[in-house]
Amino acid sequence: MKPLKLPLVALLLGVVGCGPKETAKQPAATNQTDSANPITAPLDYVGAVGRAAQHSAKVIDTVQISNAIRQFHAVEDRYPKDLGELVSSGYLVSVPQMPPGQRIEYNPNTGQVRVVRQSPPAPPVPANRPSGLPAAR
Numbered sequence: 001m002k003p004l005k006l007p008l009v010a011l012l013l014g015v016v017g018c019g020p021k022e023t024a025k026q027p028a029a030t031n032q033t034d035s036a037n038p039i040t041a042p043l044d045y046v047g048a049v050g051r052a053a054q055h056s057a058k059v060i061d062t063v064q065i066s067n068a069i070r071q072f073h074a075v076e077d078r079y080p081k082d083l084g085e086l087v088s089s090g091y092l093v094s095v096p097q098m099p100p101g102q103r104i105e106y107n108p109n110t111g112q113v114r115v116v117r118q119s120p121p122a123p124p125v126p127a128n129r130p131s132g133l134p135a136a137r
Contacts, residue, residue, distance in 0.1 A: 054099045058115050061096035065104070068092045069111045079111040 065083065068091040072080050076089075083106055086092040098104055103118045 058099060058102065061098070062104075062113055062115055064096065065092070065106075065113045069113065073111060079108050081108055082106065083113075 065086070068086045069079065072086060072089060072091050080086050080089070083092070083095045083104065087094055095104070098115055101118055102115050104113060105116045106113050
């Protein structure tokens, strides 16, 4: 009986150890696009360069505004009321324009500047209601 147990245990371990293997998922690359088509690769590249240029311009402009606010605060011992005060005081030549769909948000209480996405404007509400619609209650 003993010689029979050893091959059974070895067979059992072989079957259990040879089960399906789970593969670890590879993390997605940060610059990877959904398209892996070599035909569209030049367009993907141009789009990535454009997005990088917008991002770097946004960061540079934000740092420029933050530095002007710090200089203003050091001299005036207060934060400017708005970003226009930095221009009128000579700390900025002009308030930088953000990329389309983004705007600068400034908190005069803390001196914090950040760039936020600008929500699209709401559609205009018609002044006259068509006669076929019921009145609002």
